[in-house]
Amino acid sequence: MSAAHLEAGPVPATQHVAIVDGLRGLAIALVILFHYWQITWWVIPLPFTGGQHNLEALQVAGALGVELFFFLSAFCLTYPQAKTMLEGAPLASLAHYTYRRAIKILPSYWLAMLILLVCFPTLYPTSAERGYWVDVLMHLTFIHNLFADTHYSINGVFWSLGVEVQFYVLFPLLAWGFRRQPWLVCAGMVLLALAYRAWTHTQPLGEFSHLNNQLPGFLDLFAAGMLSAYLLVWLRQGPAVLWAQLRPWCAGLVLLALLVLALLFADLNQARGAAEGYALWQSAHRLALAGLFVVLVVAGSYAPALVRSLIANRVTVWLSLLSYNLYLWHQVVARVIKEYGWWPAATPVPMDDPSWRWSMFVVAWLAALAWAALLTYGFERPLLQYGVRGVLARLRTRWQQFQQANLAEA
Template identity: 45%
Template sequence: MRRDERLEVLDGLRGLAIALVVLFHLWQKSWWNPLERLGILECLPRRGYLGVEIFFFLSGFCLYWPLARAGKWPGLVHYLSRRAFKILPSYWLCLVAALVLLPEPGVREKPWLHLLSHLSFLHPLTFETYYSIHGVFWSLGVEVQFYLFFPLLAVLYLRRPLLGPILGWFFLTLLALAYRQWVVGTGTEGMGYTMRMNQLPAFLDLFGGGMASAALVRVLRERVKPHAAWSLLCLLGLAVVLWLFKSFDGHDQEHNGEMNHQALVRLPLAVALLVTTVGGALSPLGCGLPLRFLALVSYNLYLWHTLVATLLQKAMGITEPWKVTDMGLRVRFTLVAWGVSLALSALLTYGFELPILRRGQRTRATK
């Protein structure tokens, strides 16, 4: 395996993460679980929101991986321009579409508040703007806030290529645990509790775990020969991830139980994802290859799938999915929503996102 070869395991985890998120949101809108007869896998649509945690881990990995390989910081302008070309055009397009196609009453009353908070990615900081305009945008706010925090970590970590990210993960984990404990102590209820538990400090152990994984993979790929046995480690990590998903059963009956358990499993999830990533990166078997297409279109699929599903709900007259007795209607809705979302995401990825990214790369190359 060449040392510059694409890390297939990242495609696998990214494809898994987006599949989980879409499964969850379509289950919410149809109340049909396509995996309900598949044993332990039946929990995946109900817990698919954990795909966002996987995305945050992957973000930490992918941000730090090129720096770990190069051994140097590329400069703030290069870093910010690369992030901007990747994130902003597709985000702005979906933001406009959501405002036009699904305008919310609260947004119409205070349009500038909601628009400016989303353009500045500060919307996850207040309850009024947290889920406004388009619900899935909350995670983009958290992501971009970490982008601004990342350069400081990267410069410090590069001084000690392996020890720095590992110690950094330790301290970021302490910060995340302390913050989550503080949220529990505030006594906040309902969506306010969810909002606070889903803000940037609460995810620092996942972001930090991704960065530590990148540093570890970088060192191991230089010192350890690829071997199929590493695939077993990858599978072990995935088994733990599945077990963590299943561990939620019953906690949704407790007071704040599901959110409390979600916060509790973030650190074990980061460890399991590290094991999965290291095993997959050192395996020569191309772990994750079947999910490469989903991984490629994942950003646009994440942005657009709930917008497509909501419009489809209206077109099919599904206002209260839990009251729908026609199983055929539930199945048709889910299949059509998947099909349209995938087609639209592929169109936008190949026709909009990738051309802009290539243009950005040419622009940076000429400077």
């Protein structure tokens, strides 16, 4: 592959894909919009419409950000595999893969569990049925999402980490098959997801929502993420002049995908009123969402810069950087502010105060961003960059320098 090819193409030959960062930022924004809509019941009005139009459909659909997170996770795990398959890049060892997943997920997760269990034990109570320590152990082993009574305990958003880590455990086996038969493995994952979701529809409606949010029900999203990584690396083998000619078509595909997503969001807003309407809609449309995500990543990577900037820009890329800690803490931050009366309302029921609804929404956003930034820059990133031993060594060095400075002053 020539240097000219690399310079001409919009996707660098590294593991960094800007459009994926942008989509991750949009995913966390969607999730926060959904949860803060639930907590405040503030519907964001569209400016200059006199209150006639709003963004409620977008806020309601925000829970689909989790589906996008799953897709992106599979993309990021598979991208190095695709580079090995198509570009001859070295393949990381299983030990390296395990370490990188652990250092990314576990420290921030353990810290969140510790703070919540010690400081806010009643915010998300542990399972009374199983007991405190059993619930904690289930969370530490990431099986809490498998059971309804522990699905939302300790922290309501932890359920998705159970699905995520279960996929991490399964991924080395999937990757082994994917490197040999990528299309066959992805097709098998899609068929398994469709069969599983068809089975969940035969179960009592009260159990359906819980079953719908288990790993098998998301396998088509994970497959789409894996296939997107493969397609992106494969397309990069083509001549740069071809992609220059196809950029207008890629721009059209991205804009069309965004339009279809907006229509789907509006449809979900209409369907949510029925019994288990949200979960039923997700089950029926998950494969379609997976296909749209593929278009956004692949076509978006080759679209003109102006179109790409709709997804990947300074704001969304920064949100992507904070996304893990934002995800872990955004709901907790808002609930603590609300339930501890840190942002008081003028009415006994805060949601009856229109001023409180919008101001609480803004305050919670700012507080969550500030807390997530502190944890990301002060805790998560140093661990990712230096590792546990490296961080401890640097702390030890700084402590020794501090002691020496005090002795010198004395």
